[in-house]
Amino acid sequence: MTSSVPSAAIDLGKTRCRLLLTDGDERIRIDGDGAPGLASSQGVDAVVAAIDALLRHVDATLAHLGVGAAGAWVAPEEAGKLAHRLAARTGASVVVASDVVTAHLGALGGEAGTLLIAGTGAAALGVDAGGARLVDGWGPDLGDFGSGSWLGREMLRAVVRADVGLGPETALTRVVTERVGAASVIPSWIARDEPLARRLATLAPSVLDAAESGDVVALGIADEAVRLLTASAAAASSSVAVAVHGGLTDHPWFRAKLGASLMSAGRTVVPAAGDALDGALLLSRRTDLPHERFAHRAE
Structure with missing residues (x-):
């Protein structure tokens, strides 16, 4: 890494956890295991453990840390707790949001539009002048229609x-x-x-x-x-x-x-401008986006 203070982004799912470390034009990816969603029992502890396993490989002080975490949409209190624990752990300015939110930010570059996710599960997050709306993402028992x-x-x-x-x-x-x-x-x-x-x-x-x-x-x-x-x-x-x-x-x-x-x-x-890691990085550096209402920040 160069002498500037780097930033990091994390995309945490139930299967895998990815970390992107950026310093100027340099980008380093580290992959690890995921964790149960924040809404699960002991969810914050499990998420912190998964993220900490990757942060151990980062030998630098971070300026910003953006995290997209599964379960943050339905567990905002836990998302806030996660932000404060990571801020204490890293000394960085931390923001935590749902992985659906960071995926939307990455795909649409912070602009209005809809992200349609069709993977193991399914969800659609729309952001426009009228606000934001999440459709589905309700899990396999209630929804995930077409997934x-x-x-x-x-x-x-x-x-x-x-x-x-x-x-x-x-x-x-x-x-x-x-x-x-x-x-x-x-x-x-x-x-x-x-x-x-x-x-x-x-x-x-x-x-x-x-x-x-x-x-x-x-x-x-x-x-x-x-x-x-x-x-x-x-x-x-x-x-x-x-x-x-x-x-x-x-x-x-x-x-x-x-x-x-x-x-x-x-x-x-429209072609995706980036992925959830790009979205988490963008959210960590800007507070003027319409997604801010879903951001949980800690210093």
């Missing part, structure tokens, strides 16, 4: 229904047999003591591949996912610009269908 976990769940439902004659035959049965087992073992696979949403999401690419190949059942599931994601984006904001993010958008066929659907809804898909 990877939703696609995987609908795939398994289609297979168990076909197995007892309540639904049409589908090529998805062969995929599920190879990945999970016979239809009869699906309930026990669901009940395993392992994170279900991530396991379901691993099935999503197979649904999309089968839909692209013309399987009627898979195509129906994919079409409904597109409809649900588009509805979330439209409900989040009246802004035309929509940045799309998440693992599902890595599937070219699905991304094209989603883009066409958003266009039909009067939206324009």
Whole structure:
């Protein structure tokens, strides 16, 4: 690093934690394990431990530290506690916000618009002159409509229904047999003591591949996912610009269908300017953004 005082940004999810250290034009990335969301039991302690594991690799005094943390949207008190603990730990000016907020900031560069996230979960955050609105992000039990976990769940439902004659035959049965087992073992696979949403999401690419190949059942599931994601984006904001993010958008066929659907809804898909780390860094350096209402700061 150069002689100037560097800044850092952290993107903390439930699976991984990423740290970006910046000093002028120099950027260093450090990756580690994630932590349960701030809203979980002992959430602040777990998040501090995950972040501290990365900060141990930083041999410098920080001027600013921006953090996007899973769960901060629904646990603002815990987000405030996290900001103060990190400020005491680092001596930096610290800001903590939801990882959805920092992802929006990074994707749209602090400007108005909607960020549509279509990954393991799903959410749409819209920011415009009228304020900010989060649609979905409610988790797999209540929402995450059109997400990877939703696609995987609908795939398994289609297979168990076909197995007892309540639904049409589908090529998805062969995929599920190879990945999970016979239809009869699906309930026990669901009940395993392992994170279900991530396991379901691993099935999503197979649904999309089968839909692209013309399987009627898979195509129906994919079409409904597109409809649900588009509805979330439209409900989040009246802004035309929509940045799309998440693992599902890595599937070219699905991304094209989603883009066409958003266009039909009067939206324009714009390329992401950056990611959640860029957004956390931006929020750490500016207090004049419309996202400020979701920022928890400590010195």
